[in-house]
Amino acid sequence: MNKARNRVEAAIAALALLLGITACGPAEPGTAGAPSVVQRLTEAQYRQTIADVFGDDIRVAGRFEPMVRKDGLVQVGAGAAAVTPSGFEQFDRLGRSIAAQLVAPERRSRTMSCKPQSDTAPDDACAGQVLAKYGRLLFRRPLSPEELAARIAVANAATKGSGSFYEGLRLAISTELEMPEFLFRIDATEPDPDRPGRLRLNAYSKASRLSFLFWNTAPDDALLVAAERGELNSRNGLARQVDRMLASARLASGVRSFFVDMLGYEGFETLAKDSMIYPAFNPAVAGDAQEQTLRTIVDLLLTQKGDYRDLFTTRKTFVDRVLGPIYYVPVAPKHGWISYEFPEGDPRAGLLSQISFAALYSHPGQSSPTLRGKAVREVFLCQKVPAPPANVNFTVAQDTSNPEYRTARARLTAHRTNPTCAGCHKIMDPIGLALENFDGIGAYRADENGAPIDASGELDGVHFSNAIELGRAIHDNPAAPVCLVDTLYKYASGHSAGPAQREWLQWLNGRFAAQGYRLMDLLRDIALSEGFYAVTPAPAPTQNSAINDASGRGEG
Amino acid sequence: MTLTRRRVLRGISRGIGASVAMPLLDCMLNANGTALASGAPIPLRFGTWFWGCGMNPERWNPKATGAGYEITPELKPVERVRPQINVLSKFNVLLDGKSNFVHYSGNLGLRTGQAPAQAEQNELPTLDILIADAIGTSTRFRSLELTATGNPRHSYSRRSTSLVNPSEPSPLAFYTRLFGPDFQDPNAADFKPDPGVIVRRSVLSSVSEDRARVMNQVGAADRSRLDEYFTSVRQLEQQLELQLQKPPPAEACKIPEKPADGPIGQDIAVSLTNHKVMVELLAMALACNQTKVFNMVFSDSASSLTRAGTDMTHHSLTHEELIDPQLGYQPKATEFHMQALGAWATFVEVLAAVREGDGTLLDNCLVMAHSDTSFAKMHDVLGIPVMLAGKAGGRVKTGLHIAGNGEPITRIGLTLQQVMGLPVDRWGTGAMQTAKPLSELLA
């Protein structure tokens, strides 16, 4: 069935190529869009924005409260996150510390293009210049006259209270780093002149959405200027910016951020392996394993402009001396990475055979076919696996000292034979069992406890006998590219797609397939679509909401 | 009364600075009116203490009730603090037909009074949030969350699914936050409000100036999150306000030593060490009136505690270890929760060792220790073990065993809230709704 479908897809693509209509294809279906969701900046976005706005030399030393993953992405969790009291303490500390670095004597001439008339008295003009310049970049839009006046007033009062212009300026800058306009991405909408009755994001919100998707940071000056000039509302103007951003080296960092989220890498922060069973594993291995996978992805999808599905089959990757002993390959340079291609016939190919996947989806002291199978289903195929029943009795087949059950396959027999278990486990275990040649930290093994490992299984009707063939089965599975589109949309918009966007997503999927599953083309299609910037109105405020009470909760 | 704190401080900070004695206006107290002058009653504190993966019911639950209950095999670790605690057994989390989301429904059901409808989601706030909202607004910190597991995500202090107070995993960072540069020693002889803080305070108030406009821009779903943000800003303003006032003396307050920057993580040896250090710091934080509400996590609900040399976590053992036919329980898994219970006893001892007023710090606390299941192997949410410690300033008795006999566990949460002075007569939803506090506990 899959083969037939692939042939049809290939035929369409070939036909499209023949007719030279790859760039065209069917027109974008209209969509009302979805309600815009306020997203809190993630730690990565905060850090990247500070580096981009102020410079790499500014140290961001502080802790960020963790964000809850929602619908499979931290970015969607950002759309549900708030700031707790201890979280705001941290943001306040960070804001003051960053601002202190900016106005420090050795740095201030770089930060400011004006000098105050006096070091000890307010200078509204100079303070205003600085606060306007950085406020625009931090709020991702120019400050209104009232907003700027309020910031200047803060600098003024703080200068008088402290007796120092720079201290006053420091505190005023710190407020810009603590205000909701910076910490939260709050979209502004306007009526869409091309589609009466519908709303679209205003130019600055468009710029934000575009910039966070491509580069995972706030819009740079050029993009804000384009927004100011209305260029983002014309197809050509938007395309110019989109192509500029796609061509930039910063695209790699944005793509990395996406995959770090999709692959669940914050799990590495708390990943622990038993050091007696896996003495080779340590934080350096954990860090470099992620880096290896991200390099593989960036190389294949951006540098080579390859087919996304080849991530599951590619033998080309990168290795360094930290990972060398686990992969058992020679690495000539003492520091840094070499590109490495596993030879034809090697048991490894694709992301699933890399240390990052094997180690993250395993237990501290053993591998886990179930965790790995579940990850493939949920991360790469976007298929939710139901939770286990609460009263499941695991000991039935979990006696690891039983000489009968030497391999994981044998131990998981009950998963397959017990009807209560089989329903769900048959969609996970056969996938994970194909990866059993890679132990709990991704090192290769031919057998377990002396018994040879049988790595055969099936995925949606496609049979395979080892990890290589599993990779191919995922490559060929139509759910894989659809899942990427879905996940990318969720990441870009901060929420899952609703039924109203089904048709639009299908259109996007069609284009993805027609263009050879190239990520950059997909990003371009999303960024140039109307659906990406279409928003439905936010529900109106209710009568008795706290909004009308200026004092809010807990105030005296 | 329209004079707000903010306006007064603005007036003062413009132009002068140091050595201003702040007048204490009634309108500066919050609705709960906690007095700040010396001679005030010692504050009541509330806390929760959590360990994951329960116990073996037939070895933990005593048979006799009241003051003369027997110390069962799994209550042995807490025998040494028996006079200070209460044991509450056989109270149930009732799922009301909803699924039992493993290592979640029991814990959050107990803490919110409502069995969650979805895994990893809760609509209602946990009871410590309710209590902190009521009594926590006049201290430097509304509440303090700690974990001995090394992972800040291990926190069950949740206003809603995504409004989670992160736990502090590092003893050193906890110390710095409490007793670092922003600490005001309540027993310091002289006090001068720091002019820098005056300026900061006025500057910070500008952050929420545009609150109304921001709230108008966003949809209803987002409004509550932004509300939480503004509340957090307010909390920091409050901290700064308190820094500008001479704190009332706290006789039991002694600034502790800075702890070492040691490892954090889930090896049980590491967790036990860090737990002890953190409890000692917490005790001083309470004695120095830095907060009145705290939440401590010893191990997370699907306990990821490990021990060097075993290849399985505590949680894995509860499922995969065979029940020893002679002992009648899982020895390795049981060892973990016995250690957890020992840590709870240490917690109680540390608080009881601080003299305060005529008694101890613990006498002025009410702490609830609980787990997420009773028998973890089956994820059983019936009979989840609960223990209370402290006399809540004389409001509760100690030394008792109370058996719930299947009653909803919300009776405990209701009682706690009432003892802490919340005007609540019923708590819990659906089958767990109750209006009956545990009168046996009340003094």
Add this chain to the structure above:
Amino acid sequence: MKRNLLSTAIVGSLSVVSALASGEGIVASQPMPPALVGQTRGYVFTHFRSSAPPTELTKDCPNGYAMSLRDAFIAQLPPQDQARAQQVKGFGEVASMILASDNPKDGLKLGDDMKAVGRLSEAESKAYFQKRRDPNRHTICNNPADYQGVGFQTINHADPASGLNLDGTADGQATARTCAHQKFADIDGVAAVDNQFWRAFGCLAVYRHEGLAWDSTIATGDWAILMEVTPTGQSGKDGEVDVNFYASKDSVTLNASGTIPPGLSLEYIDDPELIARTHGKIEDGVLTTEPVNFTYKYDNQIVHNRPSFEAARFRLKMMPDGSLNGHMGAYADVDKLYGFTVKPQTIDGASANNIDCPGLYAAMRSLADGDRDPKTGTCSAISVAYDVEAIPAFVIHPRKTAAADADRGASATRE
């Protein structure tokens, strides 16, 4: 981490379990695959030190350990002076005592207060210690031949001891290149063992297995020896091999369990003095190499040496777990050997290990069995045995420069 030396047990065969590194870990480890680059297998030695077989002290040294320098000297003093001399404890003071009795003017003074040493700057401190260890100063341990040893005990039996048969004889009779000497009995498949080093050093506590307080400094990353084994005959067949030895430029890295993992990538030092090339063969799972002059680089705290050996040969068992385990047997020039064993631990003229330097040196000379001078018939080199273990590692060839290319002969490196 005390090294388990059961792998060199005299009696019986090697057990597989003990051959696994350090015996730690609760799970049987996977066998180590070969570190292959093309046809070449690479190795790093994880253990490389002079053999200290786990034999009994009473058998080897019936009179107990060899007397220390101090005790030996005191023993030959007149009885009325012995009690007073017993008070002298510090090794520097011992040297002073001995030298003073010989030539009062030559006595070294240990005048410096250790506290004063603590106040010295780093450069001053370095200079101070260098002076104390100055190999050019005339002292007992720097010039052992000038002094008389006192009854130095050596090992005189013919029981088994570690090593290889170097001179090719069954009974140790003199040959054109070697001097007559006593052999040790068969061990571990090797008959007629030559290990005169063991006879000389074997009664020194610090060289015996029970006295070993330190382990290989390979694990601390100071130095390592690499080896490449490449088949020269028909591929895939046990048989003829080329064997190269190198000194590693890179430190080894350790696992969480404190062992050296297989599969490390280690680059060698491109210095011809530290590269040895020879041939060998593999038969019945044992690799033996033909004699080659071999120098390695040893670094341990303040000691930096290039121990060198003549006619070194290796006998290595290829273990089921992928490691190699065996011995190196070689001849070492007596003066050079003394120079990289005893001299580096000499302070203020005496051995920090309280070794009776004149006695030991005299023993080495008299036990020397190699490098026979045809005119005088005396030998100036002594047979030694090393215990060695190796695990698979990738030997990285340094990047070629034009000059290096020119120097290199036909046996160019493979990359």
